[in-house]
Amino acid sequence: MEKLEKYIKMCRLAIKRRLTQTDKQEEEKLDAWLRESEENRELYHSTNYIDLAELNDYYSKTDVEYQLSRFHKGRKRTTRSIVWRWSAAAAILLVGGLSLYMMNKTEPVMISSMKPLPAGVSLVLSDGRQVDLSTPYHPDTVEMGTAIANIQQNTLIYTPSDTSREVKFNTLIVPRGTSFHLVLSDGTRVWLNADSKITYPVAFTGNTREVRLEGEAFFDVKKNGQAPFTVNTDRxxxxxxxxxxxxxxxxxxxxxxxxxxxxxxxxxxxxxxxCRLVPGQVAMIDTIGKIRITNTELKAYTAWIDDMFCFRNAPLSEILKQVERYYNVKVIYDAGYREEYYTGDIYRNKPLQTLLDVLEMTIPVKFELLDQVVHIRRKG
Structure with a gap:
């Protein structure tokens, strides 16, 4: 915690150096810190990748000073210049984003109360049989007449085996606490997030390719102008x-x-x-079927396939729903909790306690993890 606070102070000086200039005392502090270690120099250079205009836009409606005060309680601020605001926003973002670099420099946190990620990835065949893909005892291949499914590490790959017109369907079920990769018979790649299910033909026939999804998936569709690809969901x-x-x-x-x-x-x-989308757009459909299209940063929607959480001014209640699915835990809100918001990137391959610690650094909440249950309350 002390190390992170010091980095935030140095980050503010680094941003100030980029925007205007630092005075002699500030330069001496920054240079002394840079001489301390190679790690400090790497952290300093990471600030070169901060888009200041973009950060200012992210935090235009956020009380940046309040958020930073979580790290500097009791310190009076007499200036409210745009330079300070940008540097504060950058520092806060780095708590959730570039602080990951610091997390990677430390030993993993061992959580005795956290159970291993569960097994349970299963394949339901067209005849109703169910194959557990999570155990080392599953068959390497499954013959299904029209295709062969090769089961490799965390991936299920289909290849057509004949020209039969018979249509058979499989369902891949991915439980909470894990994710899985699927390659359909046409070469389309599908990444399934935790707590998701997809039903698809073993081999595509005719001039259509249709699948049905529950949960979340990322698709890299193999192009075929003669057979459009359709993802069906309830809404x-x-x-x-x-x-x-x-x-x-x-x-x-x-x-x-x-x-x-x-x-x-x-x-x-x-x-x-x-509605037709172009790259960089998101279509959001509400409960009555109305579609709203926005231009936005897509990383928040796709970072999970790179095993990361990416949040942009996200309500903590939404963040914790993702936590419940990925870590297979239950979240309980104590009386008096009020909604908080968070921006930052966090690796999903870290222990749950590490993620909770990062959230506690920037928002006034306290977590307690006991037997797969996360209790949350406000600090103070």
Missing amino acids: LKVRVLGTKFNVNTFADAGYVSAALVEGAVEVSGMTGEP
């Missing part, structure tokens, strides 16, 4: 030819979404005409 439909996009049906924020990374897609809800 939205996404139709493409060949593209990369994310579909999330969890509705943690009251809507489901489709985020387009590459190519073009048509998105339709339960009502109204389909």
Whole structure:
């Protein structure tokens, strides 16, 4: 904690040096800190990648001074210049983002009360049989007449085995606490997030390719102009030819979404005409089927396939819903809790306690982890 606080102070000086200039005393402090270690110099150089204008936009409606005061209680501030505001915003973002670098420099935190991630990834065949893909005793291949499914490490790969027109369906079920990768018979790649399920033909036939999704998945669709690819969910439909996009049906924020990374897609809800997306856009569908399209940073929607959480001014209640799914825990809010917001990037391969510690650094909450249950209360 003390190390992180010192880094934030140095970060503010580094940002100030970039924007205007530092005085002699500030230069001496910064130079002394840089001479202390190679790690400090690497952290200093990381500030070169901060987009100041973008940060200012992120924090335009955030009480940056209050958030930073969590680290500097009792310190009076007499200036409110834009230089200070940018440096404070950068420091806060680094708590959740570049502090990950510091987390990687330390030994992993061992949490005795945290159970290992659960098994349970299963494949339901067309005849109703169920194969547990999480154990080392599953078959290496599954013969299904029209295709062969090769089961490799955390990946299920389908390859057509004949030209049969018989359509058989499989369902891949990914429980809480893990994720899985699927390669369909046409070469389309699908990344399934925790607590998700997808149903698909063993081999695609005819001029359509359709799958059904519950939960969240990222698709890298193999292009085929003669056979559009369609993702069906309860509240939205996404139709493409060949593209990369994310579909999330969890509705943690009251809507489901489709985020387009590459190519073009048509998105339709339960009502109204389909809407066409271009890369960088997200379609959000509410409970009555109304679609709203926004241009936004896609990292918050796709970072999970790189095993990261990415939050941009996200309500803590939404963040903790993701925590429940990924770490397979239950969250209980103590009386008196009020909503808080957080911005930052956190690796998902860290122990849960590490993630909770990072959140505690920037927002006035306290977590207690006991037997797969996270209790949350306000500090003070």
